[in-house]
Amino acid sequence: TTGSLSGLTASTAYDVQVLASNASGDGVLCTAVSMSTLPAIPAGLVFTSATTTSINFSWTAVTGAISYKIYKDGVYISTVTTTTGSLSGLLAFTAYNVQVLATNTSGDGGLSNAVSMTTAPAAPTGLAFTSATASDINFSWTAVAGATGYKIYKNGIYVSTVTAPTTTGSLSGLTVSTAYNVQVLATNASGDGTLCTSVSMSTLPAVPTGLAFTSATATSINFSWTAVAGATAYRIYNGGSDTGITTTANNGSLSGLTASTAYGIQVLAVNGSGSGTLCPAVSMSTLPTVPTGLTFTSATPSSISFSWAAVAGATAYKIYKDGVYTSTVTTTTGSLSLLTISTVYGVQILASNASGDGALCSSVSMSTLLGAPTGLTLTSTTTSSINFSWTAVSGAIGYKIFKNGDSPITTTAATGSFSGLTASTNYTIRVLAYNASGDGLSSSVVMSTASTPVMLPAPTGLTLTSNTTSSINFSWTAVAGATGYKIFKNGDSPITTTAVSGSFSGLTASTSYTIRVLAYNAAGDGMSTSLAMSTASIPAPVIGFHVTAGTYPATVGTSVNGTIVNTRTTPIYVYAAVQSLTGSGSGSGGGSVNGTGLSVNGTFTTSGQYFVSSNYATIAAGATVTFSGGYGGAVGRLLFAYSLTPGGALNYWFVSN
Structure with missing residues (x-):
């Protein structure tokens, strides 16, 4: 009850029928069944392609196939309905045997011949900067392993390829x-493997420019330069040798140097890739x-000259006066x-040179004449x-005195004298002051000795x-040659x-005094003249006010x-008054x-102010009466006054008469 058909065409459908037969003959065909x-x-x-973990491949389509099965190293992997396939999860740079078979409703066809296929190399490791x-x-x-070459990328863009075994670029x-x-x-x-992890690498910094001197001292130099893009530091060289000085700023200095000496300064920039080129x-x-x-050499009344020791390396010298530059x-x-x-x-x-001014020396005091x-x-x-x-x-340490041009005498005082001279003779006296700078200017005056004395008339x-x-x-006529006069009163001291x-x-009234006058000069007292002179008489008072004791006012x-x-033929009316002498009080x-009794008081506001008693005493015509009084304030005095009528204008007694 089995059968087969052979010599058929692959992947082709055939209608198959079967009938039963016996001795009587063939039965009826069964219904046709399509078989392929x-x-x-x-x-x-x-x-077709590969990565470090996968392989891609393709094949020619098979007539009648409804799918394809993929095998790796003889082991089924997957089924696809296209004519392309891939393997994944593979090891880098590893060979794999790939096979494919076609399948349809009748089953699987035969496996293709194995084709060896290799994954791409692994991503390189150890990428490192070496120099720049x-x-x-x-x-x-x-x-x-397995690489036949290497591709180099810059910022994600392919640049070049090198051939293995080279591993540098x-x-x-x-x-x-x-x-x-x-x-x-x-x-x-x-094919190409996977790019390695990106590594950042830098070119070296540019050569610094703009290196310039900024300032100096006798033992140091300061300088600067233009900042270099990307530089992380700078190294300073002196005379071609590395000083060991590194700075992150774009300025630097050298110290411990020799005064007035030239140095060749260079700078290079540094970044993570190394040191750039020296400028x-x-x-x-x-x-x-x-x-x-510094030493004084000479002077005049308006100038001073001086000198100093030469300074090595100086190209000029600056002169200062009282701290101010002059030349x-x-x-x-x-x-x-x-x-x-x-x-x-x-x-x-x-001292000065191309680098600038050195320090000022200590001040030295120098004087004009x-x-x-x-x-x-x-x-x-x-x-x-x-x-x-x-x-x-001012400033003199002594004086020189000359007489008629003779050799001088010296003194530290501002006075002088000459003796042993001739009477009535003119002498030219010249005086000059001197100090450490020398002799100053002189003054001269003609002076005369005295003549033989002659008594004045x-x-x-x-x-x-x-x-x-x-x-x-009194007065008198001037006497020629007199330097003064002496006056005597009644023979008293002059x-x-x-x-x-x-x-x-301070004389007594109605009294005669003998006044004597004489002239004098260097020769002594001259002759005198005298005259009797009298003080004036006191006039008889109309109203007498006579102090017999005490002080008035x-x-x-x-x-x-x-x-x-x-002494009047009518009464007078007497008042007491107080007067301010010094102001308020x-x-x-x-x-x-x-x-x-008469009394008065008041508060003064100005000097000379009066306050008068409110009552008065009446003195009859021709009468002589007594009075007494006193003052109790601190800024004034007591006076008496009279009027010719009660409350009339007052006449004050200021003195006893």
Whole structure:
């Protein structure tokens, strides 16, 4: 009950029928059943691509196949309905035998011949920077098994390929001090492997530019340069040798140097890739040392000259006066001009070169010559000597005195004298001041010794010019040659005057006094003249106010007693008053007149202010009465006054008469 058909065409459908037969013959055919042959073995299996973990391949379509089964190393892997397939999860750079069979409804066809296919190489490891220039980067990596070459990528873009076994590469034509992302993949007959992890690498920094001197001292130099893009630090070289100084700023300095010496300075920039190229050397110099030996050499009344020791390496010297710059010279001598006579100046020098100014030396005080002494005056003379003086000259340490051009005498005082001279003779006296800078200017005056003394004549014209009850005033005609006059009163000790008038006070009224006057000079007292002169008489008072005891006007703490004589033919009315003497304050006073008590007080606001008693005492015509009084304030005095009518205008007694 089985059968078969052979010699058929692969993957072809056939209608198969069966009938039963016996001796009687053939029965009826059964219903036809369509049956197919299996598909043919796939042909054209080829590798198409690979990665480090997968392989891709394809084959020629098989007629009648409805799917295909993929085998790896003889083991079924998967089924696809297309003519392409892949294997994944593979090992890098590993060969695999790939087979495919076609299948239809009748079953699986035969396996194709095995084709060996290899995965791509693994991603390179150990990618590392090795060196760089300003425009190139060099690097290396670990060899990848099975790689026949390596592809290099910059910032994700393919650049070049190198052939195994080389495991080094480079990038060129780059920008200075710039970071680039570098990647490498391994390749072989199966294709390109996976790019390795990106590694950032930088070109070296550019050569620094703009290196320039900024400042210096005698032992150091300061400089700067233009910042270099991408630089992380800078190294400083001196004379081609690395100083070991690294800085992150774009300026630097060298210290511990020799004064006034040139140094070749260079700088290079540094980043993570290394050190760039040194810039061209720039010559820079330290400043000169401080000048020494500054010394005064000469002076005039308006200038000072000086010198100093030369400073090695100096190209010029600057001169300072009292801390202020005045001039520059290229020699070791200098001067200051247009100065003030007899004045001390602080002089300083500094040395200069191409790098700038060195430090100022210590100030040295120097003085212009002294001015001529002023006020040269004859102070006294005799027939054989002269004495003189002058105004002291500031800054002088002494004076030289000359007489008629003779050799000088010296003194530290502002006075001088000469003796052993001839009477009535002129001498030219010249005086100059000197100090450490030398002799100053001089002044001269002609001075004469005294003549032989001659007694002066008596003054003429002695005359009383005016008098009072207690004083006399008088005058006389001037006497030629007199230096003054002596005045005597009744033979008392004299008073002296240089005027041609005199007076005496505190005298007694109606009294005659003998006044004697004489002229004097260096020769002594001359002859005198005298004249009797009288004080004025006291006129008889109309109303007598006579103090018999005490002080009048009465002031604080004093009292007064006396009499009042009314010589009129009518009564008078007497009041007590207080007067301010010094301004504000209070005052009080009073007394008794002919038995009538009078009192007064008040508060003063101005000097000279009066307060008068509100009552008065009446003195009859021709009467003589007594009075007394006292003052109790601190700023005034007590006075008495009278009026001709009660409450009328007051006449004050200011003095006793």
